Amino acid sequence: MSSLTLVRAGGAxxxxxxxxxxxxxxxxxxxxPPSLVPGAPTPASARVLExxxxxxxxxxxxxxxxxxxxxxxxxxxxxxxxxxxxxPRFAALAAFLDRPAVLVIDPDQLHEEDGx
Amino acid sequence: xxxRLGGIWFALDASAVREVLGxxxxxxxxxxxxxxxxxxxxxxxxxxxxxxxxxLGGTHPSQEPRNRTVVLESSQQAVALPxxxxxxxRPIAAPRPAHAVRMPHASLEVEVDERxxxxxxxxxxxxxxGDAA
Numbered sequence: 001m002s003s004l005t006l007v008r009a010g011g012a013x014x015x016x017x018x019x020x021x022x023x024x025x026x027x028x029x030x031x032x033p034p035s036l037v038p039g040a041p042t043p044a045s046a047r048v049l050e051x052x053x054x055x056x057x058x059x060x061x062x063x064x065x066x067x068x069x070x071x072x073x074x075x076x077x078x079x080x081x082x083x084x085x086x087x088p089r090f091a092a093l094a095a096f097l098d099r100p101a102v103l104v105i106d107p108d109q110l111h112e113e114d115g116x
Numbered sequence: 117x118x119x120r121l122g123g124i125w126f127a128l129d130a131s132a133v134r135e136v137l138g139x140x141x142x143x144x145x146x147x148x149x150x151x152x153x154x155x156x157x158x159x160x161x162x163x164x165x166x167x168x169x170x171x172l173g174g175t176h177p178s179q180e181p182r183n184r185t186v187v188l189e190s191s192q193q194a195v196a197l198p199x200x201x202x203x204x205x206r207p208i209a210a211p212r213p214a215h216a217v218r219m220p221h222a223s224l225e226v227e228v229d230e231r232x233x234x235x236x237x238x239x240x241x242x243x244x245x246g247d248a249a
Contacts, residue, residue, distance in 0.1 A: 035184040080193045087147045095157035
């Protein structure tokens, strides 16, 4: 069983490994974090996701709705090579029984150059 | 196996077809290659969903829901193609070089029920997408 943190960014929901999420908090004054998804608009009323990444702790803008979810490991489906080659930031597809599937982001594939 | 998108019929190699699903909910993949609509869960793995519409002249509205989803397995990987309709698979005469119908990734054509249609080459398309990715 894995724990996931579900966040909304750029109009879609994404999952992050729960043990890599340090906090979800209000954005501070003058703080301008990038969107979690390159190319997606940064939400104006954003919350901030503090995440442990391969480059150290980083913050990303996310929309206010944040949920926690648990999933069996069999529900974490590996992505096809066509997807992983183009977008290595996505680690798997989380297929739930009671809600639409969401992409799982690999925090270690979020690099500094991925900002907007 | 004949498949239809809008008013255009094309043929799929029935030996590659694994399942025909109904309408599916696709999870989009930001930053994916052109032609990739997203992914769906299928039999314990995630399968890429590809859009055939641009190959048919781009006149079909890509965002319009499609009633059928054909899952095919190539030598490389499984993919899903949303279409508007399919007909039963049937034996055909040997494919011939495409002449009457033109479609990217379809160098052959077949005749089904007196209708000539392009025979879609999934492996060639996947190779192109792989290069683009």
